[in-house]
Amino acid sequence: MNTAAGASRPRRPAWAGRNYSLLTAAAVVTHLGSNGALVAAAFAVLEAGGDGGDVGLVAAARTLPLVLFLLIGGAVADRLPRHHVMVAANALNCVSQALFAVLVLAGEAQLWHMMLLSALGGTGQAFFSPAAEGMLMSSVQGDQVSRAFAVFRMAMQGAALGGAALGGAMVAAIGPGWVLAADAAAFAVAGALRAFLDVSHIPPRERGGGLIADLREGWREVAGRPWLWGVVVQFSIANAVVAAAEAVYGPLVARDHLGGAAPWGLALGFFAGGTVVGALLMTRWKPRRLLLAGTLGVFPLALPSAALAVPVPVWGLCAVMFLTGVTLEIFGVSWMTALHQEISEDKLSRVTAYDWFGSVAMVPLATAMAGPAEVAFGRTAALWGCATLVVVVTAAVLCVPDVRNLRRRTHQVAAKGAPAGSAEAERPVGGLG
Template identity: 70%
Template structure:
C-alpha cells in the first residue's frame, strides 16, 4: 500500500516502494528486529516442547520446562523495569537479546548433541525467561516514541500487525521445520534470530536522548513506579482487571480448550484452527487500527474486552468447530483494538523516565496469576465440572470489565492529537529510543 508510481523517459510506468513519512530509521529498525525475533521465538516454543519429549520426557516434564521459563520472568520483571529506567533502554534490550541468543544456542547444541537432561533444559529455559524479564519493560513504548504524536496510533498498529503476523508465521514454519529437521535446528534458528535482532537494535539512533540522572536506589525506584500506578485509577483498575482476565483466559485455552476439542470438536485439528483464527483476528485488528483513531481511547479499548468472554462460553456450550473459529477470529480483532489503545494511553500519560517501571508492574500483574490459574484449572473442574468452570470464566471477564467501566477516568481519558500535547504529557524525552510491546 506504500507504492508510488513514476513515468520514465521511455514512457513506461514504474513503481517503487515508498514508506510513509512517519516511518523513520528507528521505527524501521525496531519493527524489523521485532519481526525477526518473533519469527524465531514462535517456532522455538514448539521446538522446546518436542525437544523435551524427544529426550524421553512426558507432559509433566514439558510443563516443568515451561515453568522454568515463566518463574524467572515473573521474579525479575520489576528489577528489569527499574534497570531500564536507569540505563539506556536500547542497551538493555541488546543485552537481553544477547542472553537469549546464548541460552537458545546452548539449548540447540544440547539437543543436536543428543539426549539433553531435563535439568539442563530447565536451566537454559530459565535464562531465556530472565532475558525476557529485562527486555519486556525496556521495549515498552519505544515504537510510539519513534514517531510523532499524530501518527503514534497508526505506527503502533502497523508494528503490531508485523509482530502478530510474524508470530503466526513463525509458529507454522516452526512446526513444519520441527517435523522436517528436528527441534535442535529450530532452536538454532531462534538463537540466530536473537543475534540479528540485537544487531539491528544496536544501530538505533539515540543521540537525542538525554542522560538520565542517577536514582536513589533500586527499592526507591520500585516504590516510585508503584506510586505512578497507584495514583492513576484508570491504570491500576485495568492492571488488576487483566491480572484475573489473563489468568482465566489462560486456564480456558491451555487446559479446558484442548479437552473440549478432544471430546466434542474432533481433536487437535479444529482446536489448532480456532487458535490460528484468533491470531489472524489480531492481525486484522491491527490493520483496523491503522485507520481507526478513537477519541476516548480507554473507553473503546475496555468495551473491546467484553468479547474475551465469548470463547469460554463457546467451549461451555460447546459450539461446533466452525462457530468457535468465527468467535476466536472476532475476539482476536477486539483484543487487538484494546492492545493498541492501551499502549497509546500509557505512552500519552506516563512520564518517560518512569515508563519501564510502570510497564514492569503491568507485565507482572498480567503474568503473575497465570501459573496458579492453569495449575488450579484441573482441580476446579473436578470440583464443579468443566462446563460450570467455563461459564464462570466468562462471567468473571464480564463482571471485571463492567467494574472497570465504572471508573470515571477510564471513560473520560481522551487521545491527544498534537505532538506538543503528547510531549507535555510524556514530560521529557521526545526520543527515538522506545520500542513497542513484544513477545520476543
C-alpha cells in the same frame, strides 16, 4: 532529473524513522520464531511423556522470572541505554532456546531441563519487555502515534500469524526440536538489528537515589492514575486464566479432540490473523475515548475458553480465535496510545514494567494449578470458569470513571506527562469519534 528520481523513490511516513523501522523488523523476526516455539514447547513436554500438569509447570517456569525481575528490568531500562538492555536480553533468549532445542533433538530433555531453560528465557523477557516498549514509544511522536503503534502491531502480529501456523505444521512434520532451534536463530538476528538503534535523541537520565527510589517513583506514576492500575488489575486476572486455558488446556483439547499440534497451531494462527485485521482497523479508526473502546474489545477474550470447553470443531475454534484477535487488538493499540499520551518519556519503562508485572503476576500460579484444577473439577468446568472470570473482571474495570472518560488528545507531545485527571488530559478531540 533528481526531482523525478526523488518523486519515484518510495518514501516512508514521517513517523516511520530509522529506530521505528529497526524495531519493527526485529519484532517481526522474533515473533516468527517465538510463536512457533510456544507450540513446540508444549508438545516437547507431551512427547517426553509429560501430562497437562507438566505443560503447566514449564509454562509457569517461564513466567515466574517475569514476576521476579520485571520491576528491576523497568528501572534498569530507564537508567541504561535501552537498546543495550534489549540486545543482552535477546542473547540470553538465544542461548536458552538453543540449549532447549539441543536437548529435545537429542531425546535427553527432562522436565527439570525444560523448566530451567524456560526460566532463563523468562528472565531475558523480564528485562527486554520494559526496555522495548519504552524504546518504541520514544521512537514516535506527533498526531500519528496511534497509527504508528497500529502498523507496528500489525507487522508483529502478521509474523505471529505465520509463526504459529508454520510452527504447528513443523512440530507435526519434523518435531518440536527444530522449531526451538529456529527460535534461537531468530533471537540472534533480532539482537543484531537492535544493536543499531540510535538513542542519541533521548535526554541523559538524571541520577536519582538508586534502584529503590526509581521503583518507588514508578509506583507513584501508576498508583496516581486509576485508569492505569484498574486495567493492570483487570489483566492480572484475565491473563492468568487465559494463559491456563491456552497454554495448558488448549494443547490437551487439540490432542484429544482436534487432531493434534497442526490444528492447534492453525487456531493460534487465526488468532494472529485477527490481530492483523484489528491493527489494520486501528490505522484508520481513532476512538475519542481510548480506554472505553479498548476495554469493550476485551470481552470476547472469554470466547476461546468457552469454545475449548464445548469443544467446538476446528473451524469454529478458528473463527472464535479470529474474532478475539480483532477485538483484542483494539485494546492493544488504544492502551499503547494512552500510555504514550499520559506518561513522560523518562518513566516509560518503569510504568510499562508495572503494567507487565501486574499482567503476568498470577500467570505462574494459574498455569501451575491448571493441571490440579482439571483433576478436581474436570477440564470442561475449568474452562468455563476461565471464560466467566474474563467477563467479570472486564465488566468491573468499566466501573472506573477514568477508564470510561479518558480522551485522546490532538497534540500528544506538547501535553505529554499531564496528569490523567487534568483538564488538558480530558479535553475531547473533535472529529475522531
